[in-house]
Structures are given as structure tokens and as C-alpha cells.
Amino acid sequence: MSEHENDAWSAPSNEAIVLSLVAPAAAGGVKPIASFKPKYTYTIFNDEQIFGYQDLRVNIQFNASDMRPHFGLNYSKKFKPTGDTEATDLKEVFSEYLPEVAFQKQKEFTAAVEHTRTDWTPPGKLTSTFRKEDVTYEVWKGNLADPAVKQLVNRIQVFVPLYIEGGTYIDVDEPESDRWTIFFLYQKRPVAHEPERLSYVFVGYSTVYRFFLFHIPTPLASPSRNKSVDQLDFTEEFDLSSLPCRTRISQFIVLPPFQQKGIGSTFYSILFQEYLNHAPTVEITVEDPNEAFDDMRDLTDLQFLRRLPEFNALHIDTSLKIDKHGIVPRNIFDKAAAEVVRRTAKIAPRQFYRVLEMHLMSRLPESVRPGIVDPEAGEAPKGKAVTAKPTKEQEYEYRLWQLIAKKRVYRHNKELLGQLEMPERIAKLTETVENVAFDYARLLDKAERRFDDGEEEEEEEDDEEDEASDVEAVRTGNKNGKRKADGVAEAEDEEPAIKRRKA
Numbered sequence: 449m450s451e452h453e454n455d456a457w458s459a460p461s462n463e464a465i466v467l468s469l470v471a472p473a474a475a476g477g478v479k480p481i482a483s484f485k486p487k488y489t490y491t492i493f494n495d496e497q498i499f500g501y502q503d504l505r506v507n508i509q510f511n512a513s514d515m516r517p518h519f520g521l522n523y524s525k526k527f528k529p530t531g532d533t534e535a536t537d538l539k540e541v542f543s544e545y546l547p548e549v550a551f552q553k554q555k556e557f558t559a560a561v562e563h564t565r566t567d568w569t570p571p572g573k574l575t576s577t578f579r580k581e582d583v584t585y586e587v588w589k590g591n592l593a594d595p596a597v598k599q600l601v602n603r604i605q606v607f608v609p610l611y612i613e614g615g616t617y618i619d620v621d622e623p624e625s626d627r628w629t630i631f632f633l634y635q636k637r638p639v640a641h642e643p644e645r646l647s648y649v650f651v652g653y654s655t656v657y658r659f660f661l662f663h664i665p666t667p668l669a670s671p672s673r674n675k676s677v678d679q680l681d682f683t684e685e686f687d688l689s690s691l692p693c694r695t696r697i698s699q700f701i702v703l704p705p706f707q708q709k710g711i712g713s714t715f716y717s718i719l720f721q722e723y724l725n726h727a728p729t730v731e732i733t734v735e736d737p738n739e740a741f742d743d744m745r746d747l748t749d750l751q752f753l754r755r756l757p758e759f760n761a762l763h764i765d766t767s768l769k770i771d772k773h774g775i776v777p778r779n780i781f782d783k784a785a786a787e788v789v790r791r792t793a794k795i796a797p798r799q800f801y802r803v804l805e806m807h808l809m810s811r812l813p814e815s816v817r818p819g820i821v822d823p824e825a826g827e828a829p830k831g832k833a834v835t836a837k838p839t840k841e842q843e844y845e846y847r848l849w850q851l852i853a854k855k856r857v858y859r860h861n862k863e864l865l866g867q868l869e870m871p872e873r874i875a876k877l878t879e880t881v882e883n884v885a886f887d888y889a890r891l892l893d894k895a896e897r898r899f900d901d902g903e904e905e906e907e908e909e910d911d912e913e914d915e916a917s918d919v920e921a922v923r924t925g926n927k928n929g930k931r932k933a934d935g936v937a938e939a940e941d942e943e944p945a946i947k948r949r950k951a
């Protein structure tokens with residue numbers, strides 16, 4: 449087949465697939481509430497192209513409440529098989545991603561939507577309610593071992609490959625499925641033809657996994673955690689869920705129609721609060737976050753930490769004297785006090801110390817505080833007031849801040865650094881810390897704009913100190929992605945790799 453003919457029968461899958469949330473219509477049948485396109489389809493279709501149809505539309509409808517899916521196809525012409533070439537069997541392709549119920553007849557789907565129980569509620573337990581723009585949202589929490597939770601997860605997992613780059617399905621049948629907690633986020637909106645009645649509309653969800661901690665960190669947060677697994681008496685009956693654990697947010701999705709409204713940030717804060725109050729959780733981590741999630745998390749963590757007086761009390765000790773050619777002092781800020789805040793806040797070390805750096809940077813005198821300047825483009829600082837020339841003391845404070853950042857960046861990239869010659873290292877570290885500062889300035893600017901507009905009122909390392917001086921460097925650096933800016937994308941924490949199994 450010629451390239452031209454091939455093109456005539458190919459459709460971009462990101463365009464051809466249309467997802468929609470539907471609800472019962474007043475006059476019978478179903479009506480769409482929201483329609484949206486996938487972001488990624490490369491794990492499903494080579495080159496994100498579907499072969500064999502003209503005017504193709506793949507309609508994946510979901511009953512907005514229980515998320516029962518329906519798979520439908522529309523096209524004007526289908527390619528007639530020639531030799532080994534035939535149209536992609538779309539039903540077969542999607543049967544790997546959608547549960548069987550999706551392939552029932554449209555009539556059956558419509559009847560099921562029409563007959564959704566009026567008292568239907570999401571599975572699990574209602575844990576939180578909040579309002580945004582006069583709309584009520586509810587967060588429901590359930591365990592994957594609950595069949596109703598499992599059924600709903602099976603229906604919505606298709607959003608993972610469609611919206612999370614590199615995201616994989618969770619194995620709903622794994623023997624220890626009870627280690628998964630699922631948070632469902634729903635909107636409650638009035639039914640069009642019965643305004644006094646409210647119905648549920650699915651907005652997003654998050655999956656959270658519990659890792660048992662085999663080594664209990666010190667100091668212990670409470671005497672009840674004063675056990676390691678070796679010390680437990682397995683002849684006694686005990687509740688495994690009471691063991692100290694690290695809680696990891698694995699997948700987190702807000703569907704496109706609900707994005708950019710502050711809903712994701714609120715949902716994340718609710719999850720975070722849930723585990724702050726959960727005694728066995730020692731640390732809350734996130735699995736392989738992307739940049740959008742990182743931004744949302746940085747701003748939310750910063751806002752949360754700034755509410756803690758002990759965090760606000762952390763400062764750069766400008767009385768410290770540093771020797772240009774000596775080692776970096778240990779206590780440019782009070783490390784012991786910071787560690788107490790970190791453990792109380794249950795934030796993983798790398799995330800906590802990044803947010804602390806960002807906060808300390810925001811407290812630098814304006815004359816030396818990095819602004820939103822692209823160090824590569826050499827732009828002028830955006831919106832930065834023209835300030836007086838910094839004093840020597842101010843410059844010294846800024847140098848101390850740089851040392852904090854350089855030390856952390858260096859430590860996280862030690863192996864790579866070892867491969868560079870000293871002059872190259874110095875240059876790379878300096879450049880990377882400039883990029884980190886640029887990224888912090890970008891985030892602080894967002895934080896200022898977001899938290900000043902009243903939006904929030906709606907809401908209810910190892911001990912080893914390296915002796916790196918500030919003349920050392922990292923190999924990689926990317927000005928916009930902080931993970932890249934910090935060099936190697938290292939794991940946020942260390943834990944047994946027992947979770948991911950593709951269904």
C-alpha cells in the first residue's frame with residue numbers, strides 16, 4: 449500500500465478517541481455531562497495512529513456515577529482486508545483496557561444508566577467534603593479488597609495509560625490487594641430535571657500503597673511504634689495494618705474537565721491530612737511524580753509547612769563563618785530542628801529539604817533573592833523591583849543559601865560528579881544551582897499569586913555529612929524540570945520493589 453493510501457485510512461488516536469461522562473436524560477436515554485480527549489495513546493497504538501477506518505470516532509462513555517463504561521465505534525468506511533493488511537480490531541485492542549461490561553450493547557448501557565439507583569453512593573466511606581466555585585466535592589476512601597472498590601477501579605484504570613505517561617495498571621487481584629487504599633473524588637451536582645436531588649459525578653481518583661517499614665526510624669514518634677518486625681510475636685493475633693508503614697501515593701488523576709481549578713491541590717491536601725492523622729504512617733511519599741504533580745505538591749507542601757511555627761523558625765545562621773577552601777558547615781540552618789519538623793510533617797527527606805530551601809530562598813533580602821530569570825536566555829527579572837545594591841552581609845547570606853542548595857544537589861548526584869574533572873564539576877554545580885533557584889523563583893511566584901487571592905478560604909537523609917565544598921558540580925541540568933535540574937532522577941526513598949505488577 450502506498451503511503452498516501454495508508455494515510456487515507458489512518459486516524460490519530462488522540463483525536464479519534466472521545467471519552468465522556470454521561471447521566472440519565474430527563475426524556476429518557478443518556479446525556480453527556482462532559483467530553484474530553486486522551487493525552488497519551490502511545491502505549492495502545494503504534495505512532496498514536498489507528499489504521500483501517502475513515503471518519504473514525506471511538507466513543508468511550510462512562511456512567512458519571514458508577515463509571516460503568518461503554519465502548520462504541522462510528523466510522524463512514526472500513527478498510528477491506530487485502531492480504532495481511534486489515535483494519536485494527538479496536539474491540540480486541542480495548543478489551544485489554546476496559547472490563548467486559550464495556551462491550552455490551554448500547555441499549556443495555558443506556559438502560560443501566562437510566563436505572564442507576566437514586567440513592568447510589570461511591571464505594572467505601574466518605575472522608576471529606578469541600579466546596580469550590582459553589583460546587584460540592586466529596587472524597588470517598590475504600591480498600592481494594594472491597595469488591596465494590598475493585599469493580600470501580602477496574603472501570604477507571606483506563607485513565608492511567610491515557611493520562612499518566614509511563615503509568616501502569618495496578619493488579620486488582622494481587623493477594624495483598626488490601627495494601628491498596630483508593631480515594632475517589634466526586635462532584636455532587638443537582639439532577640437537571642429534579643434540582644432538589646443531587647447525583648454523583650466522577651472527577652478523579654488516587655491509589656495509595658502501604659509499605660511496611662522493616663527498620664523503624666529513630667527517634668521513634670510514639671512508643672506504640674517501638675517495635676520492629678523481628679520483635680513481633682507471630683503466635684499472637686495482631687492487626688498488620690497497625691504496623692509502622694510508609695504510605696505512597698501511586699496514581700493521582702483529576703479528569704480534564706475538572707483540571708486547573710485548584711481541585712487537584714485540594715484533593716492532594718486531603719490525602720496528605722488523612723495520613724498525617726494515620727498513626728502507623730511514618731512517611732508519605734509519591735511514586736514517580738511528573739512535573740505537573742510536582743508543582744502542585746511543592747506549592748501545597750510549602751503552604752502546609754508555612755503554617756507550622758517550628759518551620760517558620762528555621763533560618764539561615766548568618767553568624768556562621770565559612771572558610772572559602774574548607775568544608776561546608778553542618779549547621780547553616782538548624783538541621784536537628786528541621787529534622788524534627790520533617791518527621792512531624794511526615795514528608796520524605798528530599799521533598800522536605802527542597803521545600804525548605806525554597807522557603808529559605810523566599811526569606812533572602814530582595815537585593816540578592818533570585819527572581820524569575822532564565823539564566824540561559826539572560827532575561828531581565830520579571831516583575832522584580834529595582835533594589836539597592838546588596839550589602840556585604842546580604843551577599844554573604846545569599847552565599848550561605850547557595851551552599852545549602854549546592855550541598856544537597858551534590859549529595860544527590862555524587863556518583864555522576866565523581867566522573868567529572870574538578871573545573872567541569874564546579875561549573876556544572878553552579879549552573880545546576882542557578883537552575884534550581886530559577887525553578888524555586890517560578891514556584892514562589894505562583895505561590896504568592898495563588899495564596900494571596902483568597903482561594904484557600906474555600907478549603908476546609910542519611911546522617912552522613914559529605915565534605916563537599918561549594919566548588920563541586922553535577923553533570924546534568926535542565927532549567928525547567930526540577931527533577932532534571934537536580935540531575936539524576938533518584939528515588940525519593942528506598943523501599944522494597946514489591947508493588948508494581950501489571951494486571
Ligand SMILES: CC(=O)SCCNC(=O)CCNC(=O)[C@H](O)C(C)(C)COP(=O)(O)OP(=O)(O)OC[C@H]1O[C@@H](n2cnc3c(N)ncnc32)[C@H](O)[C@@H]1OP(=O)(O)O
Nearest residue numbers: 611699700701702707708709710711712713737738740741
Ligand atoms: C503520582 C502521579 O500519579 S504523577 C501523575 C499526575 N497525574 C497526571 O498527570 C494525570 C493528568 N493530570 C491531572 O490529573 C491533573 O492535571 C493534576 C493532578 C496533575 C493537577 O490537577 P489540577 O486539578 O489541574 O491541579 P490544580 O488545579 O490544583 O493546579 C493546576 C493549576 O491550576 C492553577 N489553579 C489552582 N487553583 C486554581 C483556581 N482556583 N482557579 C484556576 N486555576 C487554579 C494552579 O495554580 C495550577 O497552575 P499551573 O498549571 O500554572 O501550575
